[in-house]
Amino acid sequence: MDKSNLLIIVTVISLFIAFFLAFFLLTVKNRNKPSNSLFAFYLILIAIDVSEPIVSLIIDRPSNLGMFRSTFAFLQIPVFYLYVMSVCYSDFRLKSKHLLHFLPFLIVNIILIPDFYSVDLISKFDFIKNRQSMIEFQFIHILIHIQLTAYLIAIFLILRRTKKLYLENFAGTNIHSYHWLFQFTVVLTILYSVALLKNIFKFSDYPEISEWIKIFGLVLQMFIVCWYLYKALNNPHLFRNIDSKLKLVSDIISEQKTTELSFINEQEHNEDLQKLKKYMSDEKPFLDPSITIQNISENINIPVRELSVLINHQLGKHFYDFVNTYRIEYAMEILKNPAKTKVTVLEILYEVGFNSKSSFNTAFKKHTGNTPTSYRKTLHNSIL
Structure with missing residues (x-):
């Protein structure tokens, strides 16, 4: 079995797991409904991101749909950030101000309108072929790495503060919840670093290495997600949220x-x-x-x-x-x-x-x- 067929098989399995878990989270009845919904949305975004090999089989040329799909990567880390907020703080509520987290996604799609979305097929091919030398692509590439770094730092700071607040105000075993969430965030950081390494090889003289890294990333990602959900759903009582107004x-x-x-x-x-x-x-x-x-x-x-x-x-x-x-x-x-x-x-x-x-x-x-x-x-x- 060559790596192309293996990639398709792994992608199909990953899509099934992601959508199945998302459906389960959206339908299960418990007190963590907002958190479950946000994590389900995060899983759906992961599914959209990993679906690229399947989309390429259906649409074998540059398309607006394919490009739009790729920009959903800008929604992943903001949604995970909101999920962490919902788990950590009992008074967390989704508000209109949280739409600001989707601003990078909107900016990227606006940038792509004149040079990709609104041009003919030949121009789309030229854009893909010369993307590394285009200012728009370089800006998008830099923006997503700045976004990832900023949000991951913010998430670790939230977890650090919440753990301190818990230790100063509670004496149960719920502290394990934050250990799991911290571990999961560390693993996500590693996965995003692997994705960066994959992109480096993708645009180098060794693109075949990128495919193997992608297969490894897909398998590891779904394994970690299943582990975390297994822990969280089997111990729902452990997530005891903290009032965000509490002071250290x-x-x-x-x-x-x-x-x-x-x-x-x-x-x-x-x-x-x-x-x-x-x-x-x-x-x-x-x-x-x-x-x-x-x-x-x-x-x-x-x-x-x-x-x-x-x-x-x-x-x-x-x-x-x-x-x-x-x-x-x-x-x-x-x-x-x-x-x-x-x-x-x-x-x-x-x-x-x-x-x-x-x-x-x-x-x-x-x-x-x-x-x-x-x-x-x-x-x-x-x-x-």
Whole structure:
């Protein structure tokens, strides 16, 4: 089987997977409807992009439809950016201002009107043949790489900020959602870099290498998309969105004067700290897997802003780690209890407020230097 036939087969399979997953996302009923719709749109754009070998079989000459299809590449990364926004922020809503993200797509198609869309077939052939020397093509080529770079940087910054906000305000296992999304974005960055490499070979003296890179990219792209959707759809509860209006503690601190923070509020901070520690020890709110800083704020009558500064700045811990410390201490008490030697580690992790074995093991090892199982064995051996 030559590479042309292999490319067609891989393209057909990729199109089927993309459209099937898009249809599923648009029809499945859950609370993540906006995010699902945006990701479905992203998959459809991918399908349009990878359909080039099929389109070339049907239309074997330059055409307006073929060129218009290729410009849809300018919509991919903006739609993925909006998807990330919808996953990260609970107050995200599609608005008319988001149409500005489609401006590069519109600009490119306007540029192509005089030199491609509105000319005869011979002129279209000339445009394709001499495209590397044409200013319009060079501008389009530079624009798409600037767009990709700018959006990928923006996406990584959003994920970084959202993860910090989550750690400062929540103590569940939802942090894994952002790890997946970060990993998926990293892989997309690699895929887009592979596409750039493919284009370099396409216009070099080794165009056949470009075809093999394209086949590899198609297979890898669909594999990664399926992996990510499998994770997300099987764990829909993990995507706990953050209010975009929340402020990072570092931003709150920068808004306050140093003297006010260190002198005027010192006594108040100490009183609040004692109140917080007493509440955590007596009421054990950390046993709730979905506990948030807002919940604690309401129960001890300390404003969220002040409580966030107290935990994340004064104590030098994220709220996530602060709560997990209490959970691990409580788990250690259970593991030390001779009457509970038959209680399994899985039962303990659920009892102390975790709902993920991996999160429990990671937090326990970070706090004690051992896994829960090793810790229990060490205690048992010391008794013997």
